[in-house]
Amino acid sequence: MNTIEALEQQIVEDFELFDEWEEKYQYIIDLGQKLKPLAAEYKIDDNKIKGCQSSVWLHAYTEADKIFFEADSDSTFVKGEIALLINVLSGQPAEEIVSTELGFVDRIGLRQHMAQTRANGLAAMIKQMKLYALGFQHKTV
């Protein structure tokens, strides 16, 4: 398993291939379309993230001291953003997830194309993933 940092670096390098926002958008949509759908049993209100303009459901579980995420949204673009986060964070140890700064989000220039409300949605997703990790971390201690 790669470290969070290495996975972030890979995404940054992928995005360096794109000059235009249009290409980044298309790439993120592509990721969203390929994201494994979340089982219906997890698409419940308890799993909904507050603070997102679009509906986002996030499910987390642990396996061998690692935390795994699955998620879904009614927006394919948001699913693409989630796919990036899942790619980096899913399968990582809780303490790594809690402490990472996720600098790649800024480095790939995602936030600069977003209104504040949308950026807040992305921040809410990251926060929820970290909260899950924090919860699991304390459970195992």
Add this chain to the structure above:
Amino acid sequence: MSTTDKNISVFDVAQVRKDFPILLEKAHGKPLIYFDNAATSQKPQVVIDAISNYYSHYNANIHRGVHFLSQKASNAFDDVRFKVKHFLNSRSEREIIFVRGTTEAINLVASTYGRKNVHAGDEVLITAMEHHSNIVPWQLLCEEKGAKLKVIPMNDSGELMMEELEFLITDKTKIISVVHTSNSLGTINPVKEIIVKAHAKGIPVFVDGAQSTVHSVIDVQELDCDFFAFSGHKMLGPTGIGCLYGKAELLEQMPPYMGGGEMISAVSFEKTTFNEVPFKFEAGTPNIADVIALGVAIDYLMQMDRTEALAHEHELLKYAMHHLSKIEGVRLIGTALNKASVVSFVLKEINAFDAGMYLDTKGIAVRTGHHCTEPIMTRLNIPGTIRASFLFYNTFEEVDALVDHVAKAIAFLKPQHA
């Protein structure tokens, strides 16, 4: 001649576009196509210059100073009240109150006329297609007073069900507040008919003109509405300035809204007497620069051939609706017979936000979501729409680009069913 012929218009769009410098901007490196006019209109250079000119040459506080600059600023400011009077055809400039925008105008009337006249058990009547700003202030008032907020329903096309009106207006109705033109559907409501029926029972009517003011010629005496409000920024003026029109006899009996300078006649620690209307409602130093620029926006609108401009907008609307509806997967939302140049639509199996972002990557500015009219979306059972709203400076070629890219967005965003 076909109704969708793009050469039907005689309006000189190319010439008009030269007045709006922002239309030459690029978005993501592509020529900007601005179809978010219902959110805010762009500004002609003369309006932009008016703001800069005021601050560069005669910035001063008004109505108080004895000096040259203050006189000049006061005169420029005061002139605008007469311009608005002329623009709305009110009887007197005293019936024009400067506010920040339509939202503040509604809050002002709900907090003053409403608080004074609406009591426990009374009713306030609005419509199913109000912007949140014409729902929430009345809701707050009704909660405070123990009154009831009632709603004129709408049909699937986005038209008010006027046959319900006679049952909804009761002896308990104290005020009716209706949106003139819907921001999310474009429906032009039969406000005149509502006003006539309301007045038959002695009930005043507030008309929310946020969208209608730029898309029609307003005559408050002909409408005979009791209150009318508009926002400057939606009709070529700056943000942060708008107007409330109220019949003088109503304004005079209303208590003040905010306390402060300008709105008083005499102040002592025991008792304050208030200035006369409209100043009673204009506490504090007003938004002088933006009032002056609003006056220039009004001049601009009144100097153009509005009949031609509005006809051009209507042709754009028909053209867009015709061509969008031909695309498989597009469903138009809001198909009222009487419509302003707003096209709302949804795409089959495609999220409105994703599609809006797709259009944005092509330089096309639309709005997606519920457009601050959640009850409409609930009524139509949709989460939101993609909305393209046109103003006279938009072109048929821009609509062609929209239609082309909507079709491409559908192809690109279509779910890949396994």
